[in-house]
Amino acid sequence: MIRCFAFALVLPCSVSFAQSNVTLYGIVDVGVNYLSNAQTGHTSSGMHGKSQVAMMDGGTGGLQGSRWGLRGAEDLGGGYKAVFNLESGFNMNNGALGQGGAEFGRQAWVGVAGPYGRVTLGRQYDEVVDFVAPLLAAPQWGGYMVEHPSDLDNASNTRRSNNSIKYMSPNMKGFTFGGLYSFGGVAGSFGTNSIWSLGASYTGGPFSIGAGFVNARNPNTSYFGSNPNAGPATSNNLGSVGSATTAQSNPVFAGYASAKTLQIAAIAANYTVGQATFGVAYTNTRFEDLGSSSGPNPFHYTGTAYFHNVEVNTRYQITPTLQFGAAFDYTKGVGADGHSGAKYELASMGLDYALSKRTDVYSLLVYEHASGTDSLNQPAVATITGMTPSATSNQVAVRLGMRHKF
Template sequence: MKKTSVAFLALSALGSAAHAQSSVTLYGIVDAGILINNNVKGSHEYALSQASSSRWGIKGTEDLGGGLSAIFDLENGYTTGTGALSQGGLLFGRKAFVGLSSQEWGTVTAGRQYSVSNDLTSTFASGADWAASGLGYGTRASDVDNVDTSNRIQNSIKYVSPNYRGLQAGVLYSLGGQAGNFSQNSVVDAAVSYSNGPLNLGAGYTFVKDPYYATFGNQGNSSTPSSSAAGANDNINNKIFGGYASAGSQQIIVAGGSYALGPATIGLVYSNTQFQNLGSVNAVGAIAGPKYTGGTATFNSGEVNLKYQVNPALQLAGAYIYTHNSGADGLGSAKYNQFNLGATYTLSKRTSLYAIGFYETASGIDSTGKQAVADLYSSAYSANNHQLAGIFGITHRF
């Protein structure tokens, strides 16, 4: 009996030690706000919406010894007002990956995940930081540069290095999954960042083969153009760049930085986005527009923003964003100017109130070959060249 008791106690101790070395965490955000838009195809809109994307997730880690850990993260996105799934109805549309992590060698993960460009540059942009990332209203020209992660990258393998004296880098490759064509629908992504006290810098490069298809969106492994494939990626339905769905490739270069001066933080972002080899894809189901026969459409975008911590509870912020679409195939160019203003009041470590406003103007000829109209991302386009919107609400994190 005594030996049995000793053995039981030993096994219990081993079990407790193993449990202490592993963890699984449930986390999430619940956000709800009142949205007002002055011009949605000529009409006013009043709706329940969300500034931060509501989500819940499960993440875990297991200590494998020698400084190596197994990790995973499964994250679901949903709409608070209706309970509907976001990201095209995917169960874990925000994240779904598993991998290995080492403080000495870095982290390797596989699955559906954010690009390393987004990991290392998005915090410099107002739209991905405080200006309603859930809506996407605060992004540059319908998030043409994907800084606000309108598109996750799936079927991907990703490596992020350890942080060495403030320097960090990462690479990602998404396998298109098309038999007989290794590069079709594939994504290549790389980024680097540097942090030193109040100074933070980052830059990234992304190349997407056949961006009309779904490896860069919410549905994987589409092999032929179809209406369902078009619907998999909401970006294809906006007027700012939806007319370029026939592009054979997309290239994104983004760079940014921030500098903290006491309670104030100044941020800068520049991006260059090219829709290349236009006309090489039969974009069935895409937004109506000109039949491009070649060439490249280029978007250059710049942003300057400022955050100011008035006191421990109150933050005020503002941003100006300019985007120029140089056009393609001899069609005219378009210009977009956007202003974001926001205030966040923290009630506790997990709960805050917010009020955010957005104003966009447009001029020139857009991707559809028509007079450019304002088109705040995730909203239907305006009936004219300007659009004004605002949202105020509450965010709770758990």
């Protein structure tokens, strides 16, 4: 409200009232996980591991990462409004900030929305997350453990795009599309550390389809190094080889930190029949021009390494409060320098029971088998997303959890 008492004596004054709203929201997801084989380290005699029981936040082993956020809108008139979203991830186990310690690490953006779409600026999701992920098993019912190995295609939004501008179209009879560009910010080199992404989706009756594409230059820094705790280009932000007393991290693709370009292409479709929904998806993830200065290259890789991934999934609403889901995921890697690469086969199922509209309890069972040679130039080990990699080619994970939304 603008007060005009003094100025009204000498100047005409108009008063306007803008409608605005701010919503506080959040999710807390916590549970107990059993892991059949968790690496404890490796020596010249081989990998070492033990079974593990631990309490874990939903962001590592459950349905959704715990978070709280603020979203709001202000009416600007003429069908336009200012919009924003600030979203902070945290760990339910100890209250620590998620996303490498970022205060609003999940999302932080502001923009304008109107009849012709929405333009936003800040830390945002790419278009694989927006258009493909909603049709996969993980976001629908399975969570992070059900995701493709180490979330290699970012279908579970493990990574965000900083310094980005994004456009999302309005819904046009079921069709939507969008695009994102993340500025690298390197003086004299417009494309260095940049990210661009495109996507589209269509929903008509029982059928839905979505597609997305991501291109990231110097991904060790721009894509995998987008959190505050990330290291410089001389560090490996994709993962680690571990040691005699520490487990490896993301052995699926940790060896490819020197890629000059990362490309992800993804497509997924769902079809609903009665109480059942069936889905299929394909993604292709490529680490190109290995051996560049983008990151460390301890195995002296050159050329391109890539992954084919195929997922089939289903979910069935047994009763209004009880849902069952099952999925199978197959990943075939093609290694750099002519190496055969690794294969990962993941089978999963889950039950979710709603205690109310905002609170549910759930159980998950996941099994993964690995074969071939992985990115760390070793016999591939099972690597269930969010869990400590196995010391062998097999791994089983079980979770009992509870989720509350507010």
